[in-house]
Amino acid sequence: MRIVLLGPPGAGKGTQSKILSARLGVPQIVIGDILKAQVSRGTPLGVAAKPYLDDGKLVPDPVIIETIHERLEDPDTDKGFVLDGFPRTVPQAIALDTTLADAGTPLDVVIELVVGRDDVVRRLSGRRVCSNCGHIWHVEFDPPTVDGICDVCGHDLIQRSDDNPETIIRRLGEYAEKTVPLTDFYAAQGKLVRIDAAGTPEAVTAATIAAAEPY
Ligand code: AMP
DSSP: EEEEEEEESSSSSSHHHHHHHHHHHEEEHHHHHHHHHHHTTTOOOHHHHHHHHTOOOOOHHHHHHHHHHHHHHSSSTTTOOESSOOOOOOOHHHHHHHHHHHHHHOOOOEEEEOOOOOHHHHHHHHHHETTTTOOOEEETTTOOOSSBTTTTTTOOHHHHTTSSHHHHHHHHHHHIIIIIIIHHHHHHOOEEEEEEOOOHHHHHHHHHHHHHHOO
């Protein structure tokens, strides 16, 4: 079971890919998290990627493609994966297709979470992340009991540095310019399933599972 989740920042890819990965028993591969971990460890990849993450720009394709190839060589991906945040450009998608074709294990389905720009801006600007356990809260839609404190583990909530209005606008610009063309790319392969992601997380989960289940 090899799935790609597409959608703008704030569409809920993280939430849905986590649920799908647990349900299907395959790893959830979140490229943004891999990059952020490298940045905080100060590795050469992290140092190269940091200015792009800070600016809300996409990291250059060759760097990302090499990173994901290394991850896909890990044996836990033998039974499949849910990819969250990769590919984000047509060259990345072509590189992924080539690698998977060489291995005789093509993608099964690409699920696009569709949500409007205003919703995305509201979701991202109110998003708060637990600094300890990573649980995601929202100041308006899913607030913790005590402002700024995680209900799950009691640690402080933080706002992602790229969830500020200026960087959000740049990330959405990158999405429109470089990632939206991927929908045509996968539709032409007959692999694209579009899901309305404006509803409740539960409704989106039901639709996402229904899209993945036939495979
Ligand atoms: P995310 O957590 O998915 O919103 O990703 C955070 C940041 O990581 C993005 O704004 C980009 O700077 C970088 N990034 C994540 N995935 C990719 C990708 N597939 N290609 C290039 N840059 C990426």
